[in-house]
Amino acid sequence: MSDKTHPAKSEAKNDSSGGAYRATLNMPDTPFPMRGDLPKREPGWVSQWNEGDLYQRLRDARQGAPLFVLHDGPPYANGKLHIGHALNKVLKDMIVKSRQLAGFDAQYIPGWDCHGLPIENAIEKLHGRNLSRDDMQAKSRAYATEQIDQQREDFKRLGVLGDWERPYRTMDPANEAGQIRAFKRVIERGFVYRGLKPVYWCFDCGSSLAEFEIEYADKQSDTLDVAFETDDAAGLARAFGLAALPAGKSAFAVIWTTTAWTIPANQALNAHPDLDYALVDTPKGVLLLAESLVEKCLARFGLEGNVLATAKGEALRGQVFRHPLHDIDSGSGKYAYRRKSPLYLAEYVSDSDGTGIVHSSPAYGVDDFNSCVAHGLAYDDILNPVQGNGVYTDELPLFGGQHIWKACPVIIDTLREH
Numbered sequence: 001m002s003d004k005t006h007p008a009k010s011e012a013k014n015d016s017s018g019g020a021y022r023a024t025l026n027m028p029d030t031p032f033p034m035r036g037d038l039p040k041r042e043p044g045w046v047s048q049w050n051e052g053d054l055y056q057r058l059r060d061a062r063q064g065a066p067l068f069v070l071h072d073g074p075p076y077a078n079g080k081l082h083i084g085h086a087l088n089k090v091l092k093d094m095i096v097k098s099r100q101l102a103g104f105d106a107q108y109i110p111g112w113d114c115h116g117l118p119i120e121n122a123i124e125k126l127h128g129r130n131l132s133r134d135d136m137q138a139k140s141r142a143y144a145t146e147q148i149d150q151q152r153e154d155f156k157r158l159g160v161l162g163d164w165e166r167p168y169r170t171m172d173p174a175n176e177a178g179q180i181r182a183f184k185r186v187i188e189r190g191f192v193y194r195g196l197k198p199v200y201w202c203f204d205c206g207s208s209l210a211e212f213e214i215e216y217a218d219k220q221s222d223t224l225d226v227a228f229e230t231d232d233a234a235g236l237a238r239a240f241g242l243a244a245l246p247a248g249k250s251a252f253a254v255i256w257t258t259t260a261w262t263i264p265a266n267q268a269l270n271a272h273p274d275l276d277y278a279l280v281d282t283p284k285g286v287l288l289l290a291e292s293l294v295e296k297c298l299a300r301f302g303l304e305g306n307v308l309a310t311a312k313g314e315a316l317r318g319q320v321f322r323h324p325l326h327d328i329d330s331g332s333g334k335y336a337y338r339r340k341s342p343l344y345l346a347e348y349v350s351d352s353d354g355t356g357i358v359h360s361s362p363a364y365g366v367d368d369f370n371s372c373v374a375h376g377l378a379y380d381d382i383l384n385p386v387q388g389n390g391v392y393t394d395e396l397p398l399f400g401g402q403h404i405w406k407a408c409p410v411i412i413d414t415l416r417e418h
Contacts, residue, residue: 046156055161058100059107068104070096074111074170076118077144081154093160108162110155114144114171117207124205141171196379198362198369203390224260224412225301225355227252227287228269228321228341236288239316240279240309251279251286253321253343254297256354260411261404264396265361265383266323268372269341271313272349275356280305288316290356297355319343328418329397335385337397346371 049055070092075085092108099106123131123139131139152164168175186192200209230236230251237245245251253269271277276291282298282305289297291310298305325337341359348367349358360368362377363384372382385396386404394400398414399407 042159043157046159049161050156055163058161059105062100062103062105065103065105068096068099068106070106070108072108072111074113074168075151076116077112077114077147077151077169078118078122079147081151081158085151085155086158089155089160090158093158093162097161108160109166109168110152110160110162110164111168112144112148112151112170114141114148114169117205117209117213119144120207121205129206144169144171196369196382198364198366201388203388206388221258222260222408222412223256223258224415225254225256225297226263226324226359226415227254227285228324228359229326230288231320231322231340236279236319239319240311242279242309245279245286246281246308249281249285251288252284253288253319253357254355255357255359257359259364260408260415261386262361262364263324263359263411263415264335264337264392264399265363265385266341266359267339267362267377267383268360268368268375269321269343270346270349270358270360270368270371271316271343271356272347272351273312273314273317273345275313275349275351276310277313277316277356278310279308281308288357290351292351293354293356313345313349316343317345324415325398325418328414331397333395333397335383335393335396342375344371344375 072092075088096106096108119140120136123136123143126143127139148167148169152167155162156164170176170179183192200211200214201207202209230253233245233251236251237243255269257263278289278291278294280287280289280294280298282301282303284301284303286308287297287305291307294305294307319342321341321343323337323339323341326339329337331337343357344360346358346367348371349356358368360372362369362372362382363386369382373379385393385400387393389403390405391403392399392401392407399410402410
């Protein structure tokens with residue numbers, strides 16, 4: 001606008017002559033409204049696209065063109081859309097439409113994941129727990145169908161173009177049959193074997209959890225150093241090139257942990273074959289520690305001590321120690337504490353913190369499990385005293401019937417006392 005029009009615009013505000021000055025303004029005349037008014041207009045656009053079968057017309061226009069197929073990770077069929085759904089679908093829709101404009105036959109087949117914990121949790125909230133398998137499956141299928149219908153309309157409202165009338169659903173019999181056929185081919189090629197391993201478990205919902213479902217939060221836990229007395233003092237001395245250990249003193253491998261509740265299920269110790277270890281003479285006995293951590297450990301223990309000898313972890317192969325509760329309870333049964341903890345060598349052990357020796361409860365950690373099984377521990381001999389609700393089985397001496405979180409201070413006090 002030129003300087004000459006500014007006075008006219010200003011004077012137009014005070015014009016009382018019926019808008020004579022308005023004719024002096026050179027304003028464009030557009031066929032579309034000046035206001036966006038999108039809340040009212042967008043639903044009309046979406047309706048027009050649907051009624052005009054725009055997606056199919058785009059397919060017809062690109063028939064024979066190079067294919068562009070977006071392999072979309074489907075959302076769970078549960079709950080109303082949130083900002084995560086919107087961001088995910090809109091970004092993907094932008095990609096598909098840009099490929100369409102670039103000349104590709106850019107197809108988008110929407111889908112839904114109809115299996116898994118999120119849907120089962122929703123059913124439990126609606127209908128309670130302890131449903132039979134058939135009832136849970138029937139209610140889950142009905143719920144997923146209802147959620148798909150709702151989410152489909154909301155995705156359309158976001159302006160996402162796709163083959164909404166022919167989506168894929170993981171619960172469709174044809175899809176389930178295809179999955180089984182694919183799984184059969186994987187089995188035939190020898191990629192599947194049957195075995196055991198520890199998995200994440202939720203006490204509250206009574207279900208296993210996939211690793212990607214785990215979210216970690218900062219937590220304060222009690223830390224404890226626990227001594228495992230050697231079952232062969234002479235053999236431990238020989239491993240370090242000593243004729244004998246100091247007379248009248250017991251020797252212990254010391255571990256450090258933040259999970260006191262795993263101590264009752266301990267079945268082994270692990271050391272790193274290439275780390276240097278030291279035998280340290282202290283008023284509490286001779287302690288086996290990683291050499292690089294001796295100073296820190298003694299400061300943490302509040303002890304003075306001197307190093308008697310050092311050796312590589314490899315030299316500790318075959319050493320055997322006693323469970324720390326070995327002499328407290330003389331009960332029988334598979335959970336009795338009068339058992340041995342052999343020392344194995346494992347690459348996952350480090351001397352970045354702790355003592356350089358890791359205690360292993362193979363039921364509660366993948367590294368512990370792999371180490372123990374690799375050294376010959378049979379599946380049937382793995383101890384798992386924790387039940388699905390987080391409570392120790394009644395068979396466990398001293399702590400049976402207690403929830404593991406409530407048992408932690410009791411375990412610590414028992415170790416401290418003895």
